[in-house]
Structures are given as C-alpha cells and as structure tokens.
Amino acid sequence: MFETLVIRDLRVYLESMGGANRIAYYRDEKGLEVDVILELVDGRWAAVEIKLSDLKVTEKNVDKLHAFKEKVCGNPLSQVREPEFMTFIVGRGDIAYRRDDGILVLPIATLGA
Incomplete structure (x- = not known):
C-alpha cells in the first residue's frame, strides 16, 4: 500500500513538470530490481527504492542500487548518462x-509542500 502511495505522488510530481516523463519498474532475469525509475524527456533519470522504514536502508539494499547503476551505465557503448540521483x-x-556514497534517504513526510 505504501509503495502505491509513493508512486502516485511521484506521478503527480512528474506531471507537474510537463512533457512525456515516465515512471518505470526494473527487474532483470537475475532478480535485480528497482522499485521506480523516473525518466525525464531530456534524458535525465533517477532510481528510487521504496521502504517502509529507514531501518531497511541496509548495505544489501544499497548494493542493489549500485549494481543497477553499474549495469545500466557500465557499458560505454550504451551511452546512458549517470543518474541524477x-x-x-x-x-x-x-x-x-x-x-557518504551519494544515495539520498528521504522520509515521505519531507516531500510534502
């Protein structure tokens, strides 16, 4: 349920930016997955993991984000830019x-206006 609410809010933020921005989900054949990929029409993108608690921001979960970034950006022939965040x-x-590794941890309450 919490994940659904976060995705709804992210859609609202993207729609307010205009353009054909999109939200995607990623899962590969080896089970690597990311809850939300935000893609802007200008090529900028971000990877988002949704967790109920900051206690779930473990090294194992952080490693998944880094592995995803490496998979997407690691091949120089793919010409995928680094994520904005x-x-x-x-x-x-x-x-x-x-x-310290640059990953943001954002409580949902901090995203409100």
Missing part, C-alpha cells in the same frame, strides 16, 4: 540525508 523513499524516518 539514487534514493530511498522511506515511510518512517526523522530526517532526509545523503549517505
């Missing part, structure tokens, strides 16, 4: 912060 959107958490 990678983030965990969490239901429980007190503050938004950037980890």
Whole structure:
C-alpha cells in the first residue's frame, strides 16, 4: 500500500513538470530490481527504492542500487548518462540525508509542500 502511495505522488510530481516523463519498474532475469525509475524527456533519470522504514536502508539494499547503476551505465557503448540521483523513499524516518556514497534517504513526510 505504501509503495502505491509513493508512486502516485511521484506521478503527480512528474506531471507537474510537463512533457512525456515516465515512471518505470526494473527487474532483470537475475532478480535485480528497482522499485521506480523516473525518466525525464531530456534524458535525465533517477532510481528510487521504496521502504517502509529507514531501518531497511541496509548495505544489501544499497548494493542493489549500485549494481543497477553499474549495469545500466557500465557499458560505454550504451551511452546512458549517470543518474541524477539514487534514493530511498522511506515511510518512517526523522530526517532526509545523503549517505557518504551519494544515495539520498528521504522520509515521505519531507516531500510534502
């Protein structure tokens, strides 16, 4: 349920930007998956993992985001640019912060206006 609400909110944010931006889900044949890929019409993109709690921002889950980025951007022939950001959107958490590896951790309450 929480994931559905987050995706709904992300759609609203993208629609407010105009253009044919899109939201996608990624899963490969080896089970690597990312909950949300945000794609803007100008080629910028971001990877989003949705977790109920900031306690789920574990090294195992962080490694999945890094593995996805490497898979998508690691082949120089693919010409895919680096993501604008990678983030965990969490239901429980007190503050938004950037980890040392650059991944953002954003409690859902911090995204409101």
